Amino acid sequence: GAGVSQSPSNKVTEKGKDVELRCDPISGHTALYWYRQSLGQGLEFLIYFQGNSAPDKSGLPSDRFSAERTGGSVSTLTIQRTQQEDSAVYLCASSLDGGGASPDTQYFGPGTRLTVL
């Protein structure tokens, strides 16, 4: 079946602009995660959704970052007033349950490469 999809694949924006990144998880997956991967920082957790709720937002780097998930499916990560340090690859992952007796496999999307000029 279809995997996790993300759009756009690339986004170039000017400093100070707002951007929206979209993630379509695997159908039926209730858990959804956003991560960021930048040079020198590795892959870091941003936010976790279980259904439409976000019980863990601890990785969001500032209040310029927000995310929502609707219908237990599509999620949008919004970055307001972008800064150059926001440049990174933003990865979305989904898993079947996210809270069972043993960890589920997280399947990653192809990512959105964000460049802030």
Next chain:
Amino acid sequence: QKEVEQNSGPLSVPEGAIASLNCTYSDRGSQSFFWYRQYSGKSPELIMSIYSNGDKEDGRFTAQLNKASQYVSLLIRDSQPSDSATYLCAVPPPNFGNEKLTFGTGTRLTIIP
């Protein structure tokens, strides 16, 4: 101390040899451990998971876990050029209900033909 540590490499291994990748973690309560492979410009893909002390084998891959030493490793036997990638060690929190992964910075592996 970082929560999950890996040698960043690069690690170069001749084709056909065994590649050994290492990872240490700081939370003694950690129960689950994952190895992801990431090709350049691609997203991570899970190749091994391990939950119990000892070895777990899957084809050419063997994961080894030693909870007392807080150490998990990945061995790749009969290394192939297609194994050239960055290998990421990932650990979720010990409590259930949130499986956000903490990743090491990855080890870049190059298999030399």
